[in-house]
Amino acid sequence: MLTLFLVAALAVVLVMLYRELLAWPKNFPPGVSLANEPAWRRHRRFSLSQLRDLGFGRRFQPLELETAAEVSDLLDLMAGRRHDQSVRRPCDGAVLFPDATYRCFAAVTWSLFAGTRPGRAADRQLLLLGRRGRQSVLATDATGNTIIQTPWLRHLSPGQFGLADFVQGHNALTDYVKQTFDEQLATYSEHHTRHFLDVCIKEMKKDSADQGLPFDIDQVIATGTDLLLPSLTVTTTALAEAVRCLVLHPEVQTKVHLEIDSVVGRGRLPTLEDRPNLPYFEATIREVLRRKTAVPLSVAHASMAEATLNGYTLPKGTILLPGLEAFHMNPEVWGDPENFRPERFLDETGKLLPDRTLPFGGGRRECFGKTYARNSLFLFLGGMLQSFILQQPQSEKPLTLDGLCEYGIVTTPDSFWINAVQRPEVPSKN
Template sequence: MVLFALVLAALALGLFLSLLWAEYSKPANFPPGVFFVDGELWKEQRRFSLRHLRDFGFGRRSKQLEAEIEAEVKDLLEMIRGEREGEGVVRECPSSAGRRLLLPEALFPATSNCLLPALYGGRAPREADAATRALGRAGLGFLRSTDATGGFVTLHPWLAALCPRLSGYLDTVHNSDHFRFRCEQMVDEHKNTLCDDDMRDFIDVYLKEMMKKQKTEEPTFFSNEQLVVTMLDYIIPSTTSLAVALTWYLMCIVHHPRVLRRIHQELDSVIGRGRLPSLDDRPRTPYFEASIRESLRLCTLTPISIPHRATQDTTLKGYFIPANTIVITNLWSVHMDENLWRDPSNYRPERFLESDGTLTKKDYTLPFGAGKRLCPGETFSRQNFYLLCGALLQNFTIEPDGVPPLDSNIPGLVETQPSFWATFTPR
């Protein structure tokens, strides 16, 4: 009788969990954007978004966008110097002439506003910095609440219904909804001011194309929801992941003062102090560029990249991979391969320099992936990495006190670091 009762209880619990999960897992009207899809949807939407974002300066040289970014960099420097309000991310440092900056939170407005001119038509005003930092913190929560495989909830999806907070399900949904709501606001603003003869940014171009497609009454991937999620796919990495990558870099050079001194020397001799670094300076500052490459190698943001799907039966090095198999690439193993790097655990920018001090022509790192699914924001990220870090190092020395060690990573969809206060001392 006891055994029979236990079986009935187990069946009842299973039925309860199944019904509970069925309620939670009802299909949502949430289209897939461009990052986590494949097939014709991915081809069309990625091609369209990249083509038209580039028209507004994304991922290429653009005087207008570079001027916007330079203005943003100047605002960041002013905040660190105390010339404008830092709203909780800047503190006085009584023990030195420097000021303490909360990383990565203090960088969120700058990294977000580097993208917004192309996506939204202009930078957010300074009074919106607090809201942008809130978005960035939501992005951190989203990145930390899951991983590239989907986490434990993927293996046991009913946990999302039984213990939504403990499983991380609520954090993932709430943090992504924070970004989604802001993107919906941007789209609604543009709908009210759209003019066919004046395409101000990517949102305008997408809305115009969407209306044209819908008039034909033929099936189309263009929709309001698809636009919102495509914006999410670009805004979350730009706002949050870029700030995290910049912070990893600053941590690397702080823990290697020899590298920091050499970067200062190179920036002083090539650029000086009379102007900010520009993209024209990149070929003339090989050591600084090498230090960025080395940071992206040592601190791999996405150790197992993003899952891919085999679209057909194939064979790789003797292994049969059936169609629809999920394939995961271990980028961390590439970046830590002793046969390739000799001493992969060491932060050594010289590995990217030739004997004459110039950059190596071949870069074997894969921080942005490779192939057709290469991250569409690679060029944009590398450019802004150079401009933001170049300006910070040109103007400040960063003290090691309070900076956590490089092994203090928090796992997730992107490897993040704990927030910390770093002292920036004017040079």
């Protein structure tokens, strides 16, 4: 009887495994970041060409104005002109990072994707969405983790291997994208293109059967998630790490303050036009991205053909994980990689040297949001440093450069509180 039960149980597991192997690829459309050739080439080319028309990865005044509005909103929160007890303590005015920035980056990204920034009523939803995105990227790692490599295990132990956190976080993001898609589809007109989502809907309506790569609703949602997830995790993490590095190195913060004062003043926010004239600030951003690699192993790649690398033969289909953090911390490249030293990116005259960092990967498959992320980081951090001295509240456990972090696909800092002390006024630049 026991033998019969074990055979039956094994049969059930095998059936589940077979069904899983058939269903798993369909459950998670590749979007852009996880697609292989030829789907990757088509979807990346389509997404980049359309998004660039809307300002993604290039100078575009409407998008910069949207970003400036969110920068101003964050500064109002930090200065106490706007109150949100979820991310700002009433007792001492301390602001919670990176949580306080989830709304900012999600709103700018969504203005690009769906043509409108969410209103104040959506603040709580976007905060929870940011936390769900963080939960999702921490539930697995660049190797795929157990549950991605062997997804059928979820039938044996649904609550283990990070599956519950991954699914909950993943579903929160895709549900938000799907809700936005449904809202925009209801008002879609083929005679008027409002935003990137309209372009996707138009592409969906075309007959793509001859391409063998249909652009369907699942692909649209996956592409939207590809835009939203990095904004909520990688970019907010980079900004939080920049804040932590500057709190721990007040001498660097002071130099950035003085440079911004001399170039921009206080009468307006820093803009991308100021960027070439702020070499020390740019070097500081590079050093943050080098010293605290947000995605240490990048994302998994695969060899398209058999190749030889440093004497090793790599068969076709070999999974490759670029060690970005290992490169950023290699003493043969940087000399003293453990030190936070922006001057390493400047020559003896103070001009920027060529950038050797790889925080967004490299080559054809580097992150297609690289320019957008760098621009956003410059604008948000520039606005913060123009107005505030960033300090840690005395009531908090002291920060360290390699302090508490959680490790997944994205290495994210534990949330921490920061005081934003208003800087003394200086004459405005004309």
